[in-house]
């Protein structure tokens with residue numbers, strides 16, 4: 298498997314991190330790359346202060362907006378809310394289950410073959426819940 302470049306995603310607070318919209322890993326922070334930029338040394342430089350280089354953000358992962366107008370966090374939140382309301386999960390479990398089933402679509406967030414609207418999220422949650430036994434999500438025990 299090719300390593301994911303984590304090109305887009307969204308910060309999802311209840312999952313305590315930045316969630317990659319491609320591999321759905323929860324990362325501790327938004328992926329960034331830095332570059333070093335030289336600072337121009339002034340003509341009257343006293344020779345003491347350091348005028349080397351500093352870091353600048355060269356790139357950071359995009360918050361991708363689907364063609365349905367949602368970002369990953371709005372989509373996951375909509376799935377999780379459905380799990381809370383209809384499935385009786387608590388918030389933490391609902392978010393984890395939401396992340397799980399989104400990952401199981403095996404396409405990156407925003408893929409044109411799927412409906413990423415809030416309605417799409419509700420449908421996805423409902424479909425998953427139709428497979429649950431009375432004890433809750435599949436594989437939860």
Ligand SMILES: [Zn+2]
Pocket residue numbers: 301302303304317318319320321322
């Ligand atoms: Zn990734």
